[in-house]
Amino acid sequence: MSRRVVLWIAFAVVHLAVAVAGYHMPSQPMGDVYLVYEPWSQRALSGQGIVGITEPWVYPQLAMLPLIAAWAFGFLSYTPAWAVMVTILDALAFWMLVGRGRSRGRSVAAWYWLAAILLLGPVGMYRLDGVTVPLAIAGSLWLVGRPWLGSILLAVATWIKVWPAAILAAAVVAARRRFTIIGGAAAVSAVTLAAVFLAGGGANAFSFISEQTDRGLQIEAPVSGFYMLLAMFGVNGATIYYSPEILTFQVTGPNVDPVIAVMTPLLVLVIAAVFVLGAIKSWRGASFAAVFPVLSLALVLGFIVFNKVGSPQYIVWLTAPVVVGLVYDRRHWAKPAVLALVIAALTQGIYPLTYDGLLVAQPGPVLLLEARNLLLIVLFVWSVVRLTRVRTRRSIASALSRRVAAFGG
Numbered sequence: 001m002s003r004r005v006v007l008w009i010a011f012a013v014v015h016l017a018v019a020v021a022g023y024h025m026p027s028q029p030m031g032d033v034y035l036v037y038e039p040w041s042q043r044a045l046s047g048q049g050i051v052g053i054t055e056p057w058v059y060p061q062l063a064m065l066p067l068i069a070a071w072a073f074g075f076l077s078y079t080p081a082w083a084v085m086v087t088i089l090d091a092l093a094f095w096m097l098v099g100r101g102r103s104r105g106r107s108v109a110a111w112y113w114l115a116a117i118l119l120l121g122p123v124g125m126y127r128l129d130g131v132t133v134p135l136a137i138a139g140s141l142w143l144v145g146r147p148w149l150g151s152i153l154l155a156v157a158t159w160i161k162v163w164p165a166a167i168l169a170a171a172v173v174a175a176r177r178r179f180t181i182i183g184g185a186a187a188v189s190a191v192t193l194a195a196v197f198l199a200g201g202g203a204n205a206f207s208f209i210s211e212q213t214d215r216g217l218q219i220e221a222p223v224s225g226f227y228m229l230l231a232m233f234g235v236n237g238a239t240i241y242y243s244p245e246i247l248t249f250q251v252t253g254p255n256v257d258p259v260i261a262v263m264t265p266l267l268v269l270v271i272a273a274v275f276v277l278g279a280i281k282s283w284r285g286a287s288f289a290a291v292f293p294v295l296s297l298a299l300v301l302g303f304i305v306f307n308k309v310g311s312p313q314y315i316v317w318l319t320a321p322v323v324v325g326l327v328y329d330r331r332h333w334a335k336p337a338v339l340a341l342v343i344a345a346l347t348q349g350i351y352p353l354t355y356d357g358l359l360v361a362q363p364g365p366v367l368l369l370e371a372r373n374l375l376l377i378v379l380f381v382w383s384v385v386r387l388t389r390v391r392t393r394r395s396i397a398s399a400l401s402r403r404v405a406a407f408g409g
Helices: 003-021 029-046 061-072 078-098 104-120 131-143 147-158 166-175 178-198 209-212 220-232 255-283 286-304 312-353 361-389 392-407
Strands: 239-241 247-251
Touching: 003 078, 003 104, 029 061, 029 147, 029 286, 061 078, 104 209, 104 312, 131 147, 131 166, 131 239, 131 247, 131 312, 147 178, 147 392, 166 178, 166 255, 166 286, 220 239, 220 247, 220 255, 255 286, 255 361, 286 312, 286 361, 312 361
Parallel strands: none
Antiparallel strands: 239 247
């Protein structure tokens, strides 16, 4: 049996197992699909208003496309139809990644992707993030040979869920044909915004930004760790509460407002610093293969580690940059890939398996969450350190000149 056949059998088994597991796990891991996505799409199809157009929305406007597309599988109810749609998108990107199964790097990356899907569990499939991952993987892999198409896919993914903008930014920095990438992304953005304004949604065109900046500290975010520990120890004023406006659980405590206020500027500052570091490396002649994967990972992790929002499905974002890193350099990416898998497994342990305990700040789930967030920070530090060590043409030339001088001496 060929390597490619084995991979495709594993693909089918993993997706079926994760899809079915959602029906048997606690804490409604599929809840967003039938409690939120289905009603939103039903309202749009019945002419009762389109979120993001007729009212503010937490997601960019193209997020409505997969919500409506799931109805194409009319022979199924909405939730299994969603799982089928995500599986088809994954299959298309998986087919592109595996190819004929002759590349060891691509095969390793494919096995990593399957392991990540399995270890993260249903939350990676039954969320909008699951739609964007295959688009991000395919877009990343096409950036070299088909930069226009790659940038279009990444831009579409960004207008579904904002996080692929990190990968798009890394591409602009690392790629030699960056103006082609900028052009593709600009075209998608222009068409999207034109459609939004023509539909009368100009006032809500960027509501997904304002809706995020007004949020408090979500319990799973790394910055919330201190307050979760306070809640665990029963410190007065540290409590977990549900926000019906944004449909998530948040934590509050002593002096929380200054922390909330500083997080968005801090996030912007960190992302800008990482971006500049990558730009310097690229400007000094570092190759696309050396800069793009690690810069993508650093930017994605920056969005997670320094974000006041921290939903469990965010961990699926790590898949795309790690897959690309393994394709280009599996030797250096083996350890971070394993660490990312551990993070995925811990995340499933938190949600949905022990989430009920987390909501009442039980020690076990809280400490599990703290361990997961600590590993996210470790992986972020690795990506930044790795980026600083990327060799450029100037550094290589300098090293050669030192060797020549030493030999001559």
